[in-house]
Amino acid sequence: MGSNPLQLLIAIQKAFNHVPDDAICRVASALGLPISRILGDVEFYSFLSREPLGTYSVLMSDSITDWMLGSRELFLRLCGNLGVSPGVTRCDGLATVGKTSCTGMCDQGPALLVNGIAVANLTDERIDAISRLMEKQIPPVAWPDEYFRVESNIRRRGWLFQDWQGPILEGEVLLQEMTDAGLRGRGGAGFPTAKKWASCRDAPGSERYVVCNADEGEPGTFKDRVLLQHCAGRLFEGMALCARTVGAKRGFLYVRGEYRYLEAHLEAQLAARRDADFEIELHWGAGAYICGEESALLESIEGKRGIPRVRPPFPVTFGLHGMPTVVDNVETFCAAAAIAAGGGSEFRSLGTAGSCGTKLLSVSGDCARPGIYEYSFGVSVSQILEDCGAGNVLAVQVGGAAGSCLDASEFGRKICFEDLPTSGSVMVFDRTRDMREAALNFSRFFAHESCGFCTPCRVGTGILAQAMERISEGRGTEEDITEIGDLGGILKASHCGLGQSANRAVRDMLRKFPEHFEGGVN
Amino acid sequence: MKTVSLDGAVVPFAEGQTVMECALAANISIPHLCFLPGFLPHGSCRLCTVKIDGRLASACTQPAMAGQHVEIDTEELRQVRLSLLRMLFVEGNHYCPACEKSGSCRLQKAAYDEGMLDLHYRPWYPKRKMDASHPDVLIDRDRCIFCELCVKASRDVDGKNIFGISGRGIDTHLVVNSKSGLLADTDISAQDRAVEVCPVGAILVKGRGFEIPIGKRLYD
Structure with a gap:
């Protein structure tokens, strides 16, 4: 601390x-x-509050996948059980019940956070039991362990989960191996990793930092959760290799606050490291999706509001405390460590021409087997749907709320940088679903998560959400529909990617599933 | 000499200059609000959005680079600017006829310049806290456009560091650096650069009532 x-x-x-x-x-x-x-x-930060919250602070995960599993009904049930209004602390100070953006438990939702710790697989019974425990003032540490059990649900293992044990490559040799292997950032943007490390190493600065971005807040993404659980050692190794390559002495692992339940595990893994030359510190997020943007993440580590910086300069030259900094995703560091341990040539042989290797996908929504799937890049959406046991599929949202919504005619498209670049969120909607709900959920999400720095995003996401609220309540107008389309051009003027992509999914849904919105427009 | 193309005009620039700076030096106008020469560029209002080699960017933060093709006065960008101005108007309470700053307000001037004739979007009518605690200076937060010029001026010019920005998203608001959060508990003075620099009517000097006649105001 x-x-x-x-x-x-x-x-x-x-x-x-x-x-x-x-x-x-x-x-x-x-x-x-x-x-x-x-x-x-x-x-x-959403998890900080100036007003006193209850002894039990409950935040219901409000992702679209939670909605699809009945979270809104459970939320009302919990409020009813406790006799509280949403967001208002009970007058005896016992509990506050509110909502929060996706908690990364989409494969085992609905989920909530109680005093910051995740409880998944919610049912009516579990909500009632939790309500009773709270009324009896039993602290969460004394609640049944099973409430806090988080499954990993790894359904398909590939290259990344193999136990690479070759002699460890370092420095220039490693950079060359990563270049030859074609490793690109796994967060979605796909910047060549070796190039990033080399730029950081070559940038002038009295100190250097290595930062791992484990702030996966994109709705429907939970691969970092599973990697932190199963591959923390590999991750720290990847960060240390990077540190030795660029000449960094200190590193930070920025973990989203929603994964606080992993704290003891991560601290133990860190304590087990023996590397006097490179120290890694845990830095917890506190409920801000925008901090997944790398420059906002650095601001957050510096203890500031998570406002994305003006770029250029980029973090490799002007990063943490103004020093050259590598910021990479959990999956990227894990892949780098695997390449260093002999995985390079196999990595190169997998995937497509422009997207080498494999990608972890977080699959959730309407399917029989939600969970983590590792595929070689180039896998088609229809293959994923078949493997996860999804039938009667209407739409697939790839890349989370900021991603693209595909209809059945596009299921032949491929996951790779050339076609569908993604950090790995795949949400499945079957034909019983109303895409208006998803559009409402995503538009609210962006309005809630906009940092508020620039005009188009601060105001535009609000206008978008208001229009969707009206359409959802059946009191929308043709003007609202036009407005949602027009906002895209203005949102593109935003300061960062959050605003720039804020109406993409909603626009896709309006275009591809107009019949879902007709009922909302008068 | 390195050059950029600004709406077709070939303009030289010095290393380190932004697109905005080289446009200003060449007397080419790019509408702007949060940018003010002498202060670090902020890039929050986005009114200076231009298209650089096919991509939208804020001219005030984008470094000029040799061979850049910058579009400024196009129909698409006029629409973006108009929408941004409308957004700034509807998120706050900007009743020009009743505002002391009217005629000298950069938001109002920009709206006139861009030919904004209606709000287009539904107004939000915010109710942010007003601070009338200080004898000489007033904050009307409903008019703030979060340009942070007061934050920078107070910190870097006045050496007082009186202002900051807090909150998130649409709850973003101007805050005052004192235990009570009130202006009365700061050493602000009506002569501070932080007061003068406010482009809108969010920070006003008290004791004045429309003292400059219409026709003589800054932008009349």
Whole structure:
């Protein structure tokens, strides 16, 4: 925790169920920072609150896949059981029940967070049992273990899950091997990893940092959760290899707050490392999707609001504390470590010409076997649907809320940088679904997660969500439909990718499934 | 000498200059709000959105690069600017006739320049807290456009560091650096650059009431 403002505030929130104004002033004065900066943090991150929350703070995961599994009904049931209104702390201070964006449990939803810890596989019975435990004031640590069990659901293992044990390549040899293997960033953008590492190594700076982005907040994505659980050692090895290559002494693993249940596991794995030359610190997020954007993530590690920076300069030259920094995704570091241990030539042989190797896909929604699937790049959507046991499929959302919505005519398309680049979220909708619901869910998501820095995103996501609210309630107009399409051109003027892609899925759904929206328009 | 093309005009630039800076030097106008010479570019209002080699970018933050083809005055970009202005108007409460800043307001001027005749979007009518605690300076947060010029001016020019931005998304708001959060508990003065630099009527000097006659105001 040390002197990092965000980590201090998370600890204060945990201890007092809120961050009192007095604490804001004290943290500011202790760290020699302006009060406005600390206040800015508290009012930016969803998991921090200035108002006291209940002894039990419950946040229901509000992803579209949770909705499809009945989360909205369970939410009302929980509120009813406890006699609370959404977001309002019960007058005896027992509980606060609210909603949060996707918690990364889409393969075993509906899910919620109780005092920051995930409870998945919710049913009416489980909600009732949890309500009783809260009324009896039994602390979550004394709740049945099974409530907190998180399955990994690895359905298809490939190259990444193999136990590569070859002699470890390092430095220039490793960079060459990664280049030859064709390793590109697994977060979706696909920047050549060796090039990134070399740029960081060659950039001037008195210090260098290695940062792993485990802030996967894209709705429907949960591969980092599984990699952190099963491959943390490999991940830390990848970060250490990067550190030795670029000359970094310190690294950070930025984990989304929703995965707090992994803390003990990760701390133990870190403690087991023996590397005096490279220290890795855990940095917890606190409920902000935007912090998955690499420059916002760096701001967050610096203890600021997660506002994406003006780029250029890019993190490789001007990163954490203004020093050259490599920011890579969990899967990328794991792949780099596997390539270093002899996996390079096989990696090269897999995938397509422009997308070598494999990709972990997080599959959820209407299918018999949701979970993690590792495929060689180039796999078709229809293959994925067959393997996960999805029938009668209407639509597939690839890439999360910021991704593309495909109809049945497009299921021949392929997962790869040349066709459908994605961080790995695949959400399946069968023919019983109303795509208007998905459009509403995504538009609300962006309005909630916009950082508020730039005009088009701050206001545009709100206008989009309002239009979708009206359409969902059956009081939309043709104007709303036109507006949603027109907003795309303006959102493209946004400061970062969040705003730029905020209406993509909704626009796709309107175009491909117009009949789903007709009932909402008068 | 390296050059960029701005709407077809070939314009030289110095290393390190942004597209906005080289346009200003060449007397080519790119509409802007949060950008002000002398302050670090911010890139939040996006009014200076231009198309650089086919991609939208804010001219104030984009470094000029040799051979760049920059479009400024196109129908598509006029529509983007118009929409951005409308968005700024509907998210706040901008009632020009009743605002002290009217006639000297950069948001209002930009709207006139771009030919904005209606709000188009439904207004949001925010109710953000007003701060009238200080004897000489007032904050009307419903007019703030989050350009952060006051934040920078107070910190870097006045040396007082009185302002900050807090919140997220549509709840973004201007905050004051004092224990109470009130302007009265700061050492702000009506002569501060932070007060003068506000492009809209969010930070106003008290004790004045439309003292400049219509026709003589900054942008009349």
